[in-house]
Amino acid sequence: MSEWIAFNRHSIWAIYKFEMARAWRTLTQSIVTPVITTSLYFVVFGSAIGSRMKEIDGVPYGAFIVPGLIMLSLFTQSIFNGSFGIYFPKFVGTIYELLSAPISYLEIVIAYVGAAATKSIILGLLILITASFFVPIKILHPGFMIAFLVLIATTFSLFGFILGVWAQGFEQLQMIPMLIITPLTFLGGSFYSIDMLPAPWRTIALFNPVVYLISGFRWSFYETADVAVEISLAATLGFFLACLLVVSWIFKTGYRLKS
Numbered sequence: 001m002s003e004w005i006a007f008n009r010h011s012i013w014a015i016y017k018f019e020m021a022r023a024w025r026t027l028t029q030s031i032v033t034p035v036i037t038t039s040l041y042f043v044v045f046g047s048a049i050g051s052r053m054k055e056i057d058g059v060p061y062g063a064f065i066v067p068g069l070i071m072l073s074l075f076t077q078s079i080f081n082g083s084f085g086i087y088f089p090k091f092v093g094t095i096y097e098l099l100s101a102p103i104s105y106l107e108i109v110i111a112y113v114g115a116a117a118t119k120s121i122i123l124g125l126l127i128l129i130t131a132s133f134f135v136p137i138k139i140l141h142p143g144f145m146i147a148f149l150v151l152i153a154t155t156f157s158l159f160g161f162i163l164g165v166w167a168q169g170f171e172q173l174q175m176i177p178m179l180i181i182t183p184l185t186f187l188g189g190s191f192y193s194i195d196m197l198p199a200p201w202r203t204i205a206l207f208n209p210v211v212y213l214i215s216g217f218r219w220s221f222y223e224t225a226d227v228a229v230e231i232s233l234a235a236t237l238g239f240f241l242a243c244l245l246v247v248s249w250i251f252k253t254g255y256r257l258k259s
Contacts, residue, residue, distance in 0.1 A: 011101070011102070011103040011107055011111070012103075012107050012110055012111045012114075013111075014111075015108070015111035015112060015115070016111045016114055016115045016118075019085050019111070019112065019115030019116070020115050020118065020119070023081075023115075023119045030077075030081075030119060030123075031119075031122070031123055031126065034073050034076075034077060034123055034127070035123070035126050035127055035130055037073075038069050038070075038072075038073050038127050038130070038131075039130055039134070041065075041069050041072075042062065042065075042066075042069070042130075042131060042134040042135070043134070045061075045062075045065055045191060056192070056193050056196075056224075057193060057222070057224040058222075058224070059222045059224060060135065060136070062134065062135035063135045063136060063137055063138075063221075063222075064193075064218075064222070065190065065191050066128070066131045066135065066137055066221070067214065067217045067218040067220075067221050068185075068188075068189065068190030068191060068214050068218065069127065069131070069190065070124050070127050070128060070131075070149075070217070071152070071185065071190065071210075071213060071214050071217055072182075072185050072186075072190055073123060073124065073127055074120050074123070074124050074149070074152060074153055074156065075152075075156050075177075075181050075182075075185055075210070076177055076181065076182065076185075077119065077120045077123050078116060078117065078120040078152075078153050078155075078156035078157045078159075078160055079156050079157075079159060079160035079163060079176070079177050079181060080160065080177065081115070081116035081117075081119050081120060081157060081160060082112065082113060082116040082117075082156070082157035082158065082159065082160025082161045082163070082164065083160035083161065083163040083164035083167065083173055084160075084164065084173070085112045085115065085116055085160075085161070085164065086112055086161050086164035086165055087164035087165075087167055087173055090164070090165070090256075090257075095257060099257065105251035109158075109161065109247055109251075112161060113154060113157045113158050113161055116153075116157035116160060116161070117150070117153040117154045117157040120153040120156070120157065121149055121150060121153050124149055124153065125149075137221070138221065138222070139220065139221050140220070140221065140222065140223050141219070141220040141221075141223075142220075144216075144219070144220035144229075145217070145220035145221065147220075148213075148216055148217045148220055148232075148233075148236070149217070151236050151237070151240065152213055152217070152236060154240065155236060155239050155240040155243060158240065158243035158244065158247060159239075159243050161243075161247060162243060162246050162247060162250065163176055165250055165255065165256050165257060166256060168256070181210075184208055184209070184210045185210050185214075187205065187208055187210075188205070188208050188210030188211045188213075188214050189205070189210075189211055189214050189215065189218075189226055190214060193224075193226055194206070194211060194226045195226060206227070209235060209239065211226060211227065212227055212231060212232045212235035212236065213232065213235070213236055215227050215229075215232050216229050216232025216233055216235075216236065217232075219232070
């Protein structure tokens with residue numbers, strides 16, 4: 001039994017190491033470009049808008065947008081890493097070798113999603129460090145901040161994994177992040193508090209699931225949030241469990257994997 005467990009660990013580690021090695025080979029695209037792009041957001045929004053809007057909920061505007069910008073990068077990179085990791089084996093045909101190997105479906109998911117989430121977490125922490133050079137940042141609840149960071153990165157990596165299985169072309173692979181996730185993130189309070197919106201739009205914004213993720217993450221920094229942190233955590237866990245159920249169904253039915 002112990003040998004079987006060790007073998008499984010080696011299988012997970014092999015896939016995980018391969019995916020991480022691919023990230024280091026494409027370091028500019030995976031890490032450097034997102035960090036530079038986010039830094040430009042700090043310069044543009046922090047300087048241009050921050051000079052006119054001094055504080056939101058007692059937090060300097062430049063510091064207020066930091067959690068939202070980290071989440072913006074975390075969402076997009078987690079989805080990209082998770083989706084491309086499983087889509088590429090489908091594209092080149094090596095997925096069948098993986099499915100026939102002595103490794104369980106759970107271990108495949110742990111390896112691919114774990115690698116995607118790791119890359120996204122590293123990116124999020126690098127953006128946080130970069131932001132500290134532009135604006136003063138304080139993290140009142142570092143434990144909650146790390147918990148939200150890991151949970152959200154894992155959840156969206158799972159979502160990306162689902163997207164990678166579903167996609168039948170590179171166009172479909174990019175469609176969901178570009179047309180749905182990015183607009184929802186911009187409308188989800190990345191650069192403002194939804195309390196600043198007029199009453200009807202504030203109510204509509206509450207139907208945007210991204211609001212709850214950004215709000216909970218921002219609370220861990222400044223104890224200011226658009227919705228209660230308990231609701232944010234419950235929403236994040238709910239999305240995570242929903243993704244797990246979908247992944248379970250995919251492997252149970254072989255949806256777009258065995259055909």
